Amino acid sequence: MRNPRDFLKPLANGAPAPLLDVPATPSRMIHFFDPSNEKMAAKVPDIAQKADVVLGNLEDGVPADRKEAARAGLVSIANSLDPSATLWTRVNSLESPWVLDDITAAVLEAGDKIDVIMLPKVEGPWDIHYADRLIAQLEAKAGLDRPILIHAILETALGMANVEEIASASPRMQGISLGPADLAASRRMKTTRVGGGHPGYRVIDDPDPANPEAPRATAQQDPWHYTLARMVDACTATGILPYYGPYGDIKDVDGCEAQFRAAFLLGCVGTWSLHPVQIGIAKKVFSPDPDEVAFAKKVIEAIPDGRGVHMIDGKMQDDATWKQAQVMVTLARSLAERDPELAEAYGL
Numbered sequence: 001m002r003n004p005r006d007f008l009k010p011l012a013n014g015a016p017a018p019l020l021d022v023p024a025t026p027s028r029m030i031h032f033f034d035p036s037n038e039k040m041a042a043k044v045p046d047i048a049q050k051a052d053v054v055l056g057n058l059e060d061g062v063p064a065d066r067k068e069a070a071r072a073g074l075v076s077i078a079n080s081l082d083p084s085a086t087l088w089t090r091v092n093s094l095e096s097p098w099v100l101d102d103i104t105a106a107v108l109e110a111g112d113k114i115d116v117i118m119l120p121k122v123e124g125p126w127d128i129h130y131a132d133r134l135i136a137q138l139e140a141k142a143g144l145d146r147p148i149l150i151h152a153i154l155e156t157a158l159g160m161a162n163v164e165e166i167a168s169a170s171p172r173m174q175g176i177s178l179g180p181a182d183l184a185a186s187r188r189m190k191t192t193r194v195g196g197g198h199p200g201y202r203v204i205d206d207p208d209p210a211n212p213e214a215p216r217a218t219a220q221q222d223p224w225h226y227t228l229a230r231m232v233d234a235c236t237a238t239g240i241l242p243y244y245g246p247y248g249d250i251k252d253v254d255g256c257e258a259q260f261r262a263a264f265l266l267g268c269v270g271t272w273s274l275h276p277v278q279i280g281i282a283k284k285v286f287s288p289d290p291d292e293v294a295f296a297k298k299v300i301e302a303i304p305d306g307r308g309v310h311m312i313d314g315k316m317q318d319d320a321t322w323k324q325a326q327v328m329v330t331l332a333r334s335l336a337e338r339d340p341e342l343a344e345a346y347g348l
């Protein structure tokens, strides 16, 4: 049991007070880079002008002999990046030999520049409680005046079983991303991919009794549907934000767009981009379609108080569709405030 009156008190003397609400700044794409890779790191200042969030990755993808260089690179980039950029980091997992130094360096040496620490392989609320207290102690030591938030990656079967408790573990929680590669391994799924579908995971029409030899229509299904839908509910129910995650087939831009769109339609606010080409895909998908926004505006204008039943363009609209229209227009407005091109496309 935790005393609810203590929920918004800092976990260490001198640490900043927790936030009541997750900041609603756009995070349609969290662009990953390896801070130990000089070529990639050199591109970050430019990429930070295009991507909503840039993330210095210290975990998987960074070889063991470059973990320290990646940590040092993160601190150096944090302290030289344009302050208008939004910087996150992904630290190594909690059982690794690097994570204590990762979190310590991120908070003590760049804590005023890093908004969110992404924690991989979170298995239950105990992992969040550990990181929560540690970050509070370090924030107090660094004299920070705003809390650094935690973003969990959902990538083990146990984490999946505890997703609601993870989402509600602390007011420091910002959101959760799906980690389809590690989750597939943890679940013993028989795949060798980073996210996306699989040609073997499909449904097929029944045979035609009149013509049993005729070809049967078949279609690939989304193996992440259950996971994403449950994650979206856990996040939304607790006031934090849900994200898709990585799509590893960089050259398959259509597959990437389809996977991102499925996540967007289910309620995710953003995704990861692993390669510069995925930034544009994420921007296109996670910014609502101008035609949908125009229809949503029409619904709101036609039903200013959101009540009753109405026919608009041949479709029944009532209190519930009015709320959907509000979701669409609120998102469009928040993006339009920062992006003149979208403001024009949405007429906002």
Ligand SMILES: CC(=O)SCCNC(=O)CCNC(=O)[C@H](O)C(C)(C)COP(=O)(O)OP(=O)(O)OC[C@H]1O[C@@H](n2cnc3c(N)ncnc32)[C@H](O)[C@@H]1OP(=O)(O)O
Binding pocket: 031, 032, 033, 034, 039, 040, 041, 043, 044, 047, 057, 060, 061, 181, 182, 194, 246, 250, 273, 274, 275, 276
């Ligand atoms: C399951 C998980 O945990 S996913 C998260 C961990 N993985 C990652 O973060 C992967 C990040 N991305 C990458 O490492 C790379 O994009 C790769 C390995 C997938 C592909 O890299 P490449 O084969 O070099 O791609 P490509 O040749 O198209 O790159 C073109 C340019 O973009 C740069 N680039 C590629 N990815 C990135 C990136 N994420 N950020 C910045 N620059 C990048 C390359 O350095 C290259 O630069 P150059 O033109 O100066 O030589």
Ligand SMILES: O=CC(=O)O
Binding pocket: 060, 120, 153, 155, 178, 179, 180, 181, 182, 183, 194, 195, 245, 246
């Ligand atoms: O970390 C991401 C994953 O898919 O695993």
Ligand SMILES: [Mg+2]
Binding pocket: 060, 120, 155, 179, 181, 182
């Ligand atoms: Mg992973």
